[in-house]
Amino acid sequence: MNYTPFPRVAKLLLAGIMLSLGLHPAGSCLAQQEKKVPDAEVYEAIGLILADRTSIGRMQFTDEQIELIISGIRKGVKLGEIPAGVEALEPKIEAIMREKMQLARKAEQEAQDKLAETNRAKGEAFLAKISQQAGVLKDPSGFYYVILKKGTGASPTMDDTVRLHYHGTLIDGTVFDSSVDRGQPTSFPMNGVIKGFSGGLTKTQVGGKIRIYIPSKLGYGDNPRPGGKIKPGDTLIFECELLEIK
DSSP: OOOOOOHHHHHHHHHHHHHHHHHOSOTTHHHHHHHHSTTHHHHHHHHHHHHHTSSGGGSOOOHHHHHHHHHHHHHHHHHSSOOTTSGGGHHHHHHHHHHHHHHHHHHHHHHHHHHHHHHHHHHHHHHHHHTTSTTOEEOTTSOEEEEEEOOSSOOOOTTOEEEEEEEEEETTOOEEEEHHHHTOOEEEEGGGSOHHHHHHHTTSOTTOEEEEEEOGGGTTTTOOOTTSSOOTTOOEEEEEEEEEEO
C-alpha cells in the first residue's frame, strides 16, 4: 500500500529512531559495529545530528516505546512500504505526538525558567559586589558603569547612530561578542540595542571608554537568542570605546 504519513509526523518519528539508535543503553553496540561497519561512528553521528535538530529527543519516550518505534522502522525498511491498516492509526499517532510535543515544550520552559532564576541570582550577587568597588556608579534604571577614560567630544543620545569598539563578556569571563577580537569597529543606532548598553553609552563621550554592567532585565532577559553563549537571566559586561557619533 503506497501510504505516506503526514510529513511532520514522519520527520519526528525518523529523528526519534536516530536518537534511540545513537543513545540506547547498549553501550557496547557501537564498538561491536565499528568492527563490521566502516565509519560506524559517522553513521551514529548522523543520527545524533538528526535528533539534535528536532525536538523528539525531549519527548520522553519510554524504553519500551523506543523499542517499538525501532521495530516499526525495521519492518518498514524490510517491507519497503507501509502496510495496510496503518493509515487508520494516523489520528492516534498525531494525538500522541502532539501530547509529547506539549510535554516537551513544558519541560523545556520549566528548565529555562529555573536556569533564568539561577542566573539572575548569580548576577544580583555579582552586581552587589561590584557596587562596592571604587569608581562604580549606578544608573537609576539599574545598570552599573565605570568610566575608564574620559572623552572630549559629545555624548550620544537615543536618536544617534554610533561607531565604537566593544567587548562583551559574561560574569564568568566568557566572551560572547567582541568587535575588538574581530579587529573591526561597528556601527548601530542607539535605539536598536538593549537598554543597558545604549543607556551606558550615554554616560561617555567620543574618545571615551566605559565598562557597563547590565542586569538581565536591561539585557536579553529570559529569552536570549537560542543556541548562543548568553543564557536566560544572564548579567552582561561590556567594555566600550566610543569612536564617533554619526
